[in-house]
Amino acid sequence: MGIPDKKPAADRISRRDFLRSSAAAGLGVALSGPAFGQSPTAAAPAAAKSAAELRVAVIGCGAQGRVLIESMLRIPSVRIAALCDIWSYSRQYTGNYIKKYGQAANVYEDYRELLAAEKDLDAAVVATPDWVHAEQTAACLRRGLHVYCEKEMANSLDKARSMVLAARETGKLLQIGHQRRSNPRYIHAIERLIREKSLLGRVTVAYAQWNRAKADLLGWPEKYAIDQATLDKYGYSSMTEFRNWRLFKKFGGGPMVDLGSHQIDLFSWVHGTPPKSVVASGGLDYYENWEWYDNVMAIYEFETKQGTARAFYQVQTTTQHGGFYETFMGENGSLVLSEIPERGNWAMREPHAPEWDSLAKAGLLQSETVPIQKSATKNIYVDVRVTAEAGRWPLPVELAKPAHQPHLENFFDAVRTGAPLNCPAELAYESCVAVLKANEAVKARRVMEFRPEQFKA
Ligand SMILES: NC(=O)c1ccc[n+]([C@@H]2O[C@H](COP(=O)([O-])OP(=O)(O)OC[C@H]3O[C@@H](n4cnc5c(N)ncnc54)[C@H](O)[C@@H]3O)[C@@H](O)[C@H]2O)c1
Numbered sequence: 001m002g003i004p005d006k007k008p009a010a011d012r013i014s015r016r017d018f019l020r021s022s023a024a025a026g027l028g029v030a031l032s033g034p035a036f037g038q039s040p041t042a043a044a045p046a047a048a049k050s051a052a053e054l055r056v057a058v059i060g061c062g063a064q065g066r067v068l069i070e071s072m073l074r075i076p077s078v079r080i081a082a083l084c085d086i087w088s089y090s091r092q093y094t095g096n097y098i099k100k101y102g103q104a105a106n107v108y109e110d111y112r113e114l115l116a117a118e119k120d121l122d123a124a125v126v127a128t129p130d131w132v133h134a135e136q137t138a139a140c141l142r143r144g145l146h147v148y149c150e151k152e153m154a155n156s157l158d159k160a161r162s163m164v165l166a167a168r169e170t171g172k173l174l175q176i177g178h179q180r181r182s183n184p185r186y187i188h189a190i191e192r193l194i195r196e197k198s199l200l201g202r203v204t205v206a207y208a209q210w211n212r213a214k215a216d217l218l219g220w221p222e223k224y225a226i227d228q229a230t231l232d233k234y235g236y237s238s239m240t241e242f243r244n245w246r247l248f249k250k251f252g253g254g255p256m257v258d259l260g261s262h263q264i265d266l267f268s269w270v271h272g273t274p275p276k277s278v279v280a281s282g283g284l285d286y287y288e289n290w291e292w293y294d295n296v297m298a299i300y301e302f303e304t305k306q307g308t309a310r311a312f313y314q315v316q317t318t319t320q321h322g323g324f325y326e327t328f329m330g331e332n333g334s335l336v337l338s339e340i341p342e343r344g345n346w347a348m349r350e351p352h353a354p355e356w357d358s359l360a361k362a363g364l365l366q367s368e369t370v371p372i373q374k375s376a377t378k379n380i381y382v383d384v385r386v387t388a389e390a391g392r393w394p395l396p397v398e399l400a401k402p403a404h405q406p407h408l409e410n411f412f413d414a415v416r417t418g419a420p421l422n423c424p425a426e427l428a429y430e431s432c433v434a435v436l437k438a439n440e441a442v443k444a445r446r447v448m449e450f451r452p453e454q455f456k457a
Pocket of ligand 1: 059060061062063064065084085086087090109111127128129130132150151152177178179234242243258
Protein backbone atom coordinates (compact mmCIF):
# COMPACT_ATOMS: atom_id res chain seq x y z
CA MET A 1 0.00 0.00 0.00
CA GLY A 2 1.44 3.37 -0.96
CA ILE A 3 1.46 6.46 1.18
CA PRO A 4 -0.48 9.13 -0.69
CA ASP A 5 1.39 12.40 -1.06
CA LYS A 6 -1.19 15.06 -0.23
CA LYS A 7 1.11 17.99 -0.98
CA PRO A 8 0.01 20.14 -3.91
CA ALA A 9 2.83 20.53 -6.44
CA ALA A 10 2.87 24.30 -5.95
CA ASP A 11 3.68 23.79 -2.27
CA ARG A 12 6.83 21.79 -2.90
CA ILE A 13 9.92 23.94 -2.81
CA SER A 14 13.12 23.41 -4.67
CA ARG A 15 16.46 23.77 -2.94
CA ARG A 16 17.16 26.77 -5.21
CA ASP A 17 13.89 28.49 -4.14
CA PHE A 18 14.78 27.86 -0.55
CA LEU A 19 18.25 29.35 -0.81
CA ARG A 20 16.91 32.34 -2.68
CA SER A 21 14.18 32.95 -0.12
CA SER A 22 16.59 32.55 2.78
CA ALA A 23 18.76 35.24 1.30
CA ALA A 24 15.88 37.69 0.94
CA ALA A 25 15.69 40.13 3.80
CA GLY A 26 12.47 41.04 5.59
CA LEU A 27 10.54 38.03 4.35
CA GLY A 28 9.27 37.21 7.78
CA VAL A 29 6.76 40.01 8.19
CA ALA A 30 3.26 38.94 7.22
CA LEU A 31 0.32 41.17 6.56
CA SER A 32 -1.63 41.11 9.76
CA GLY A 33 -5.25 41.93 10.31
CA PRO A 34 -7.06 42.73 13.53
CA ALA A 35 -9.12 39.84 14.84
CA PHE A 36 -12.34 40.23 16.76
CA GLY A 37 -12.37 39.30 20.40
CA GLN A 38 -8.64 39.75 20.93
CA SER A 39 -7.52 38.65 24.29
CA PRO A 40 -4.80 38.88 26.92
CA THR A 41 -2.99 35.95 25.31
CA ALA A 42 -2.90 37.74 21.98
CA ALA A 43 -1.32 40.78 23.55
CA ALA A 44 0.99 38.90 25.92
CA PRO A 45 4.57 40.19 25.90
CA ALA A 46 6.64 37.87 23.77
CA ALA A 47 10.24 36.75 24.22
CA ALA A 48 12.63 39.50 23.19
CA LYS A 49 14.58 37.54 20.59
CA SER A 50 14.83 40.35 17.95
CA ALA A 51 16.32 38.96 14.76
CA ALA A 52 18.09 36.04 16.42
CA GLU A 53 17.55 32.47 15.31
CA LEU A 54 14.47 30.76 16.70
CA ARG A 55 14.91 27.09 17.61
CA VAL A 56 11.75 25.15 16.95
CA ALA A 57 10.51 21.61 17.66
CA VAL A 58 7.96 20.01 15.35
CA ILE A 59 5.70 17.47 17.06
CA GLY A 60 3.81 15.41 14.49
CA CYS A 61 5.57 15.01 11.14
CA GLY A 62 2.72 13.57 9.08
CA ALA A 63 1.14 15.18 6.02
CA GLN A 64 0.46 18.55 7.65
CA GLY A 65 3.63 18.62 9.75
CA ARG A 66 5.58 18.33 6.51
CA VAL A 67 3.50 21.05 4.83
CA LEU A 68 4.32 23.38 7.73
CA ILE A 69 7.99 22.43 7.59
CA GLU A 70 8.10 23.35 3.90
CA SER A 71 6.92 26.83 4.82
CA MET A 72 9.23 27.07 7.84
CA LEU A 73 12.21 26.25 5.62
CA ARG A 74 11.41 29.43 3.68
CA ILE A 75 11.37 31.65 6.76
CA PRO A 76 14.79 33.11 7.61
CA SER A 77 16.25 32.48 11.06
CA VAL A 78 13.92 29.62 11.91
CA ARG A 79 15.85 26.46 12.74
CA ILE A 80 14.10 23.12 13.10
CA ALA A 81 16.04 21.82 16.06
CA ALA A 82 13.96 18.79 17.03
CA LEU A 83 11.38 16.49 15.45
CA CYS A 84 8.99 14.10 17.14
CA ASP A 85 6.66 11.48 15.76
CA ILE A 86 5.52 8.12 17.07
CA TRP A 87 5.75 6.62 13.55
CA SER A 88 9.21 5.68 12.27
CA TYR A 89 8.11 6.40 8.69
CA SER A 90 7.28 10.04 9.49
CA ARG A 91 10.43 10.47 11.59
CA GLN A 92 12.79 9.13 8.95
CA TYR A 93 11.15 10.83 6.00
CA THR A 94 11.07 14.23 7.67
CA GLY A 95 14.50 13.97 9.26
CA ASN A 96 16.03 13.16 5.87
CA TYR A 97 13.96 15.82 4.12
CA ILE A 98 15.15 18.74 6.23
CA LYS A 99 18.79 17.59 5.88
CA LYS A 100 18.53 18.43 2.18
CA TYR A 101 17.99 22.05 3.25
CA GLY A 102 20.95 22.16 5.57
CA GLN A 103 18.96 21.57 8.77
CA ALA A 104 19.66 18.72 11.15
CA ALA A 105 17.28 17.97 14.00
CA ASN A 106 17.36 15.63 16.95
CA VAL A 107 14.61 13.08 16.38
CA TYR A 108 12.31 11.62 19.06
CA GLU A 109 9.45 9.15 19.24
CA ASP A 110 7.85 10.57 22.40
CA TYR A 111 7.29 14.32 22.89
CA ARG A 112 7.99 13.94 26.63
CA GLU A 113 11.53 12.73 25.85
CA LEU A 114 11.94 15.67 23.48
CA LEU A 115 10.88 18.21 26.08
CA ALA A 116 13.11 16.61 28.72
CA ALA A 117 16.19 16.52 26.49
CA GLU A 118 15.99 19.77 24.48
CA LYS A 119 17.01 22.69 26.69
CA ASP A 120 17.37 25.44 24.13
CA LEU A 121 14.05 25.65 22.31
CA ASP A 122 11.98 28.79 21.69
CA ALA A 123 8.84 27.35 20.17
CA ALA A 124 6.99 24.20 19.19
CA VAL A 125 4.78 23.45 16.20
CA VAL A 126 2.18 20.80 17.03
CA ALA A 127 0.73 18.92 14.03
CA THR A 128 -0.44 15.68 15.58
CA PRO A 129 -4.05 14.37 15.44
CA ASP A 130 -6.57 16.65 17.18
CA TRP A 131 -7.09 14.48 20.26
CA VAL A 132 -3.50 14.94 21.55
CA HIS A 133 -3.18 18.68 20.82
CA ALA A 134 -4.28 19.73 24.32
CA GLU A 135 -1.88 17.50 26.23
CA GLN A 136 1.11 18.29 24.01
CA THR A 137 0.40 22.00 23.69
CA ALA A 138 -0.03 22.47 27.44
CA ALA A 139 3.20 20.55 28.12
CA CYS A 140 5.12 22.74 25.65
CA LEU A 141 3.66 25.97 27.07
CA ARG A 142 4.55 24.87 30.60
CA ARG A 143 8.08 24.11 29.41
CA GLY A 144 8.29 27.79 28.45
CA LEU A 145 7.75 27.42 24.70
CA HIS A 146 5.51 29.45 22.44
CA VAL A 147 3.24 27.12 20.46
CA TYR A 148 1.75 27.03 16.98
CA CYS A 149 -0.86 24.26 17.12
CA GLU A 150 -2.84 23.01 14.17
CA LYS A 151 -6.60 23.33 13.96
CA GLU A 152 -8.95 21.92 15.15
CA MET A 153 -7.67 22.93 18.59
CA ALA A 154 -9.05 19.75 20.10
CA ASN A 155 -11.81 17.19 19.67
CA SER A 156 -13.60 18.28 22.86
CA LEU A 157 -14.38 21.69 24.29
CA ASP A 158 -12.91 20.72 27.67
CA LYS A 159 -9.57 20.01 26.03
CA ALA A 160 -9.73 23.17 23.92
CA ARG A 161 -10.50 25.22 27.04
CA SER A 162 -7.51 23.70 28.85
CA MET A 163 -5.27 24.97 26.04
CA VAL A 164 -6.54 28.54 26.41
CA LEU A 165 -6.04 28.34 30.17
CA ALA A 166 -2.50 26.97 29.80
CA ALA A 167 -1.58 29.83 27.45
CA ARG A 168 -3.07 32.36 29.83
CA GLU A 169 -1.38 30.84 32.88
CA THR A 170 2.07 30.65 31.28
CA GLY A 171 1.87 33.96 29.37
CA LYS A 172 3.24 32.17 26.30
CA LEU A 173 1.87 32.64 22.81
CA LEU A 174 -0.53 30.10 21.36
CA GLN A 175 -1.45 30.45 17.70
CA ILE A 176 -3.98 28.02 16.20
CA GLY A 177 -3.57 26.96 12.57
CA HIS A 178 -6.57 28.62 10.90
CA GLN A 179 -4.22 29.92 8.23
CA ARG A 180 -6.83 31.95 6.31
CA ARG A 181 -6.61 34.45 9.20
CA SER A 182 -3.14 35.45 7.91
CA ASN A 183 -3.77 35.04 4.20
CA PRO A 184 -3.41 38.54 2.65
CA ARG A 185 -6.26 37.82 0.20
CA TYR A 186 -8.63 36.93 3.05
CA ILE A 187 -7.48 39.89 5.15
CA HIS A 188 -8.04 42.22 2.19
CA ALA A 189 -11.47 40.79 1.38
CA ILE A 190 -12.83 40.49 4.90
CA GLU A 191 -11.09 43.25 6.85
CA ARG A 192 -10.66 45.90 4.16
CA LEU A 193 -13.56 45.35 1.77
CA ILE A 194 -16.39 43.78 3.78
CA ARG A 195 -15.78 45.18 7.27
CA GLU A 196 -14.05 48.55 6.69
CA LYS A 197 -15.49 49.62 3.31
CA SER A 198 -18.83 47.82 3.67
CA LEU A 199 -18.48 46.74 0.04
CA LEU A 200 -21.45 44.36 0.25
CA GLY A 201 -23.65 46.59 2.40
CA ARG A 202 -25.50 44.57 5.02
CA VAL A 203 -24.34 40.94 4.76
CA THR A 204 -27.47 38.83 5.09
CA VAL A 205 -26.28 35.43 3.88
CA ALA A 206 -23.06 33.46 3.71
CA TYR A 207 -22.48 30.12 2.09
CA ALA A 208 -19.47 27.81 2.18
CA GLN A 209 -18.89 24.28 1.05
CA TRP A 210 -16.22 21.62 0.90
CA ASN A 211 -17.24 18.85 -1.46
CA ARG A 212 -14.86 15.94 -1.90
CA ALA A 213 -14.95 12.80 -3.98
CA LYS A 214 -15.26 9.43 -2.27
CA ALA A 215 -11.99 8.00 -1.05
CA ASP A 216 -10.57 4.76 0.30
CA LEU A 217 -9.18 4.51 3.80
CA LEU A 218 -5.52 5.51 4.08
CA GLY A 219 -3.09 2.62 4.11
CA TRP A 220 0.57 2.13 5.05
CA PRO A 221 3.56 0.18 3.71
CA GLU A 222 3.68 -3.15 5.55
CA LYS A 223 7.33 -2.67 6.49
CA TYR A 224 6.33 0.49 8.39
CA ALA A 225 3.49 -1.11 10.36
CA ILE A 226 3.75 -0.10 14.03
CA ASP A 227 3.85 -3.00 16.50
CA GLN A 228 0.76 -3.43 18.67
CA ALA A 229 2.54 -2.56 21.94
CA THR A 230 3.57 0.84 20.53
CA LEU A 231 0.09 1.48 19.11
CA ASP A 232 -1.40 0.64 22.52
CA LYS A 233 1.09 2.91 24.29
CA TYR A 234 -0.08 5.88 22.22
CA GLY A 235 -3.80 5.05 22.32
CA TYR A 236 -4.50 3.54 18.89
CA SER A 237 -6.07 0.08 18.66
CA SER A 238 -4.95 -0.65 15.07
CA MET A 239 -2.99 0.76 12.14
CA THR A 240 -6.30 1.49 10.39
CA GLU A 241 -7.40 3.67 13.30
CA PHE A 242 -3.95 5.28 13.55
CA ARG A 243 -3.84 6.24 9.86
CA ASN A 244 -7.51 7.25 9.61
CA TRP A 245 -7.85 8.94 13.00
CA ARG A 246 -9.97 11.87 11.69
CA LEU A 247 -12.90 9.52 10.94
CA PHE A 248 -13.11 8.14 14.51
CA LYS A 249 -14.80 9.85 17.44
CA LYS A 250 -11.99 9.22 19.90
CA PHE A 251 -9.45 11.13 17.79
CA GLY A 252 -11.07 13.74 15.54
CA GLY A 253 -14.32 15.33 14.48
CA GLY A 254 -14.91 13.99 10.97
CA PRO A 255 -15.16 16.17 7.87
CA MET A 256 -17.34 18.78 9.60
CA VAL A 257 -14.51 19.59 12.00
CA ASP A 258 -11.59 18.74 9.75
CA LEU A 259 -12.72 20.92 6.84
CA GLY A 260 -15.50 23.03 8.29
CA SER A 261 -13.23 24.46 10.98
CA HIS A 262 -11.48 26.61 8.37
CA GLN A 263 -14.58 27.93 6.68
CA ILE A 264 -17.02 28.31 9.59
CA ASP A 265 -14.36 30.43 11.29
CA LEU A 266 -14.78 32.93 8.43
CA PHE A 267 -18.49 33.45 9.11
CA SER A 268 -17.64 34.79 12.58
CA TRP A 269 -14.75 36.86 11.19
CA VAL A 270 -17.06 38.57 8.68
CA HIS A 271 -19.77 39.30 11.27
CA GLY A 272 -17.36 40.19 14.06
CA THR A 273 -19.27 37.96 16.44
CA PRO A 274 -19.79 34.24 17.02
CA PRO A 275 -23.13 32.65 16.03
CA LYS A 276 -26.22 32.61 18.21
CA SER A 277 -27.52 29.23 17.04
CA VAL A 278 -26.90 26.28 14.76
CA VAL A 279 -29.20 23.66 13.29
CA ALA A 280 -27.78 20.79 11.25
CA SER A 281 -28.66 17.66 9.39
CA GLY A 282 -26.10 14.99 8.63
CA GLY A 283 -25.32 11.35 8.80
CA LEU A 284 -23.06 8.48 8.02
CA ASP A 285 -24.87 7.97 4.77
CA TYR A 286 -22.30 6.34 2.54
CA TYR A 287 -19.33 4.79 4.34
CA GLU A 288 -19.54 1.70 6.49
CA ASN A 289 -16.09 1.87 8.06
CA TRP A 290 -16.26 5.45 9.48
CA GLU A 291 -17.66 6.68 12.78
CA TRP A 292 -18.16 10.38 11.99
CA TYR A 293 -20.77 11.81 9.62
CA ASP A 294 -19.75 11.83 5.98
CA ASN A 295 -22.29 14.50 5.00
CA VAL A 296 -23.37 17.51 7.04
CA MET A 297 -25.46 20.58 6.20
CA ALA A 298 -25.58 23.24 8.88
CA ILE A 299 -27.27 26.63 9.19
CA TYR A 300 -25.87 29.19 11.62
CA GLU A 301 -27.67 32.34 12.71
CA PHE A 302 -25.78 35.49 13.69
CA GLU A 303 -27.22 38.46 15.55
CA THR A 304 -25.41 41.42 14.00
CA LYS A 305 -25.84 45.14 14.68
CA GLN A 306 -27.87 45.32 11.47
CA GLY A 307 -30.10 42.33 12.21
CA THR A 308 -30.13 38.58 11.75
CA ALA A 309 -27.75 37.00 9.23
CA ARG A 310 -27.63 33.34 8.20
CA ALA A 311 -24.77 31.18 7.04
CA PHE A 312 -25.13 27.80 5.40
CA TYR A 313 -22.29 25.29 5.48
CA GLN A 314 -22.08 22.02 3.61
CA VAL A 315 -19.42 19.32 3.74
CA GLN A 316 -19.85 16.10 1.86
CA THR A 317 -17.49 13.35 0.85
CA THR A 318 -18.95 11.44 -2.04
CA THR A 319 -18.74 13.88 -4.92
CA GLN A 320 -16.33 16.71 -5.47
CA HIS A 321 -18.76 18.86 -7.47
CA GLY A 322 -18.00 22.54 -6.92
CA GLY A 323 -14.96 21.91 -4.73
CA PHE A 324 -14.44 24.27 -1.83
CA TYR A 325 -15.04 28.01 -1.49
CA GLU A 326 -16.84 30.62 0.61
CA THR A 327 -19.40 33.22 -0.52
CA PHE A 328 -20.56 36.28 1.42
CA MET A 329 -23.74 37.92 0.17
CA GLY A 330 -25.03 41.39 0.98
CA GLU A 331 -27.60 43.85 -0.30
CA ASN A 332 -24.98 45.51 -2.56
CA GLY A 333 -23.05 42.51 -3.82
CA SER A 334 -21.38 39.19 -3.17
CA LEU A 335 -17.79 38.16 -2.63
CA VAL A 336 -16.40 34.71 -3.38
CA LEU A 337 -13.19 33.43 -1.84
CA SER A 338 -11.30 30.20 -1.90
CA GLU A 339 -7.85 29.21 -0.68
CA ILE A 340 -7.29 28.29 -4.33
CA PRO A 341 -7.76 31.70 -6.01
CA GLU A 342 -9.05 30.23 -9.29
CA ARG A 343 -12.13 29.04 -7.35
CA GLY A 344 -12.84 32.33 -5.67
CA ASN A 345 -11.19 35.73 -5.62
CA TRP A 346 -13.76 38.20 -6.87
CA ALA A 347 -16.70 40.43 -5.95
CA MET A 348 -19.95 40.92 -7.87
CA ARG A 349 -21.90 44.17 -7.65
CA GLU A 350 -25.69 44.36 -7.56
CA PRO A 351 -27.05 46.68 -10.30
CA HIS A 352 -28.58 49.12 -7.80
CA ALA A 353 -25.49 49.29 -5.54
CA PRO A 354 -23.33 52.42 -5.19
CA GLU A 355 -20.51 52.52 -7.75
CA TRP A 356 -17.32 50.63 -6.90
CA ASP A 357 -15.14 52.68 -9.29
CA SER A 358 -13.64 54.78 -6.51
CA LEU A 359 -12.58 51.57 -4.74
CA ALA A 360 -10.97 50.38 -7.96
CA LYS A 361 -9.18 53.74 -8.32
CA ALA A 362 -7.89 53.33 -4.76
CA GLY A 363 -6.52 49.89 -5.72
CA LEU A 364 -8.93 47.95 -3.50
CA LEU A 365 -10.52 46.16 -6.45
CA GLN A 366 -9.15 45.50 -9.91
CA SER A 367 -10.51 48.08 -12.30
CA GLU A 368 -11.32 45.67 -15.12
CA THR A 369 -14.50 43.73 -14.49
CA VAL A 370 -14.75 40.32 -16.12
CA PRO A 371 -18.14 39.99 -17.84
CA ILE A 372 -20.15 36.86 -17.15
CA GLN A 373 -20.45 34.84 -20.37
CA LYS A 374 -23.79 35.24 -22.12
CA SER A 375 -25.72 32.03 -22.69
CA ALA A 376 -25.72 30.90 -26.32
CA THR A 377 -29.15 29.34 -25.87
CA LYS A 378 -31.67 31.58 -27.61
CA ASN A 379 -34.90 30.29 -26.14
CA ILE A 380 -34.05 31.27 -22.55
CA TYR A 381 -35.24 34.76 -21.77
CA VAL A 382 -34.69 36.94 -18.74
CA ASP A 383 -37.97 38.05 -17.22
CA VAL A 384 -38.80 40.37 -14.34
CA ARG A 385 -38.13 37.67 -11.73
CA VAL A 386 -34.48 37.34 -12.74
CA THR A 387 -31.80 39.79 -11.64
CA ALA A 388 -29.25 40.44 -14.36
CA GLU A 389 -25.95 38.87 -13.35
CA ALA A 390 -23.20 41.32 -12.53
CA GLY A 391 -19.63 41.31 -13.84
CA ARG A 392 -16.82 40.07 -11.63
CA TRP A 393 -14.46 42.49 -9.97
CA PRO A 394 -11.29 40.50 -9.25
CA LEU A 395 -9.48 41.23 -5.99
CA PRO A 396 -6.04 42.77 -6.47
CA VAL A 397 -4.16 40.80 -3.78
CA GLU A 398 -2.20 37.65 -4.50
CA LEU A 399 -0.38 35.24 -2.22
CA ALA A 400 2.85 34.17 -3.86
CA LYS A 401 3.76 31.80 -1.03
CA PRO A 402 2.48 28.48 0.25
CA ALA A 403 -0.86 28.97 2.01
CA HIS A 404 0.46 28.34 5.54
CA GLN A 405 3.56 30.51 5.34
CA PRO A 406 1.98 33.88 6.31
CA HIS A 407 0.35 32.33 9.38
CA LEU A 408 3.66 30.84 10.53
CA GLU A 409 5.39 34.15 9.77
CA ASN A 410 2.81 35.93 11.92
CA PHE A 411 3.54 33.47 14.74
CA PHE A 412 7.33 33.83 14.55
CA ASP A 413 6.96 37.59 14.19
CA ALA A 414 4.87 37.61 17.39
CA VAL A 415 7.53 35.57 19.19
CA ARG A 416 10.26 37.95 18.04
CA THR A 417 8.57 41.32 18.31
CA GLY A 418 5.35 40.91 20.31
CA ALA A 419 3.23 41.63 17.21
CA PRO A 420 -0.37 40.44 17.74
CA LEU A 421 -1.25 36.90 16.71
CA ASN A 422 -3.82 36.61 13.95
CA CYS A 423 -5.43 33.54 15.54
CA PRO A 424 -4.76 33.43 19.27
CA ALA A 425 -6.20 30.61 21.37
CA GLU A 426 -9.22 32.59 22.64
CA LEU A 427 -10.33 33.41 19.12
CA ALA A 428 -9.81 29.84 17.91
CA TYR A 429 -11.78 28.61 20.93
CA GLU A 430 -14.82 30.60 19.77
CA SER A 431 -14.52 28.93 16.40
CA CYS A 432 -14.05 25.50 18.02
CA VAL A 433 -17.30 25.94 19.95
CA ALA A 434 -19.21 26.86 16.77
CA VAL A 435 -17.82 23.89 14.84
CA LEU A 436 -18.01 21.14 17.47
CA LYS A 437 -21.59 22.13 18.32
CA ALA A 438 -22.67 21.48 14.72
CA ASN A 439 -21.79 17.80 15.16
CA GLU A 440 -23.81 17.85 18.40
CA ALA A 441 -26.73 19.47 16.55
CA VAL A 442 -26.70 16.64 14.01
CA LYS A 443 -26.94 14.08 16.81
CA ALA A 444 -29.57 16.02 18.79
CA ARG A 445 -31.65 16.76 15.68
CA ARG A 446 -32.58 20.15 17.07
CA VAL A 447 -31.50 23.79 17.08
CA MET A 448 -28.58 24.45 19.44
CA GLU A 449 -28.71 27.95 20.94
CA PHE A 450 -25.45 29.52 22.06
CA ARG A 451 -25.09 31.75 25.10
CA PRO A 452 -22.36 34.41 24.73
CA GLU A 453 -20.48 33.02 27.76
CA GLN A 454 -20.14 29.64 26.00
CA PHE A 455 -17.58 31.21 23.70
CA LYS A 456 -15.34 32.27 26.59
CA ALA A 457 -12.86 29.72 27.92
N1 LIG B 1 -4.32 23.88 8.57
C1 LIG B 1 -4.58 23.00 7.61
O1 LIG B 1 -4.86 23.34 6.47
C2 LIG B 1 -4.49 21.53 7.94
C3 LIG B 1 -4.48 20.59 6.90
C4 LIG B 1 -4.38 19.24 7.23
C5 LIG B 1 -4.31 18.85 8.57
N2 LIG B 1 -4.33 19.80 9.54
C6 LIG B 1 -4.25 19.39 10.96
O2 LIG B 1 -2.93 18.94 11.22
C7 LIG B 1 -2.95 17.89 12.19
C8 LIG B 1 -2.27 16.66 11.59
O3 LIG B 1 -2.99 16.22 10.45
P1 LIG B 1 -2.28 15.35 9.32
O4 LIG B 1 -3.13 15.48 8.10
O5 LIG B 1 -0.85 15.69 9.21
O6 LIG B 1 -2.43 13.87 9.93
P2 LIG B 1 -1.43 12.65 9.65
O7 LIG B 1 -2.11 11.44 10.17
O8 LIG B 1 -0.95 12.68 8.24
O9 LIG B 1 -0.17 12.97 10.56
C9 LIG B 1 -0.20 12.91 11.95
C10 LIG B 1 1.20 12.55 12.43
O10 LIG B 1 1.19 12.60 13.85
C11 LIG B 1 1.85 11.43 14.35
N3 LIG B 1 1.31 11.16 15.68
C12 LIG B 1 0.13 10.59 16.03
N4 LIG B 1 0.01 10.58 17.39
C13 LIG B 1 1.14 11.14 17.88
C14 LIG B 1 1.62 11.42 19.19
N5 LIG B 1 0.89 11.10 20.28
N6 LIG B 1 2.83 12.01 19.32
C15 LIG B 1 3.60 12.31 18.24
N7 LIG B 1 3.21 12.05 16.97
C16 LIG B 1 1.98 11.49 16.80
C17 LIG B 1 1.54 10.35 13.33
O11 LIG B 1 2.49 9.32 13.39
C18 LIG B 1 1.61 11.12 12.01
O12 LIG B 1 2.90 11.13 11.46
C19 LIG B 1 -4.42 17.70 12.54
O13 LIG B 1 -4.75 18.42 13.68
C20 LIG B 1 -5.16 18.26 11.34
O14 LIG B 1 -6.45 18.71 11.65
C21 LIG B 1 -4.41 21.12 9.27
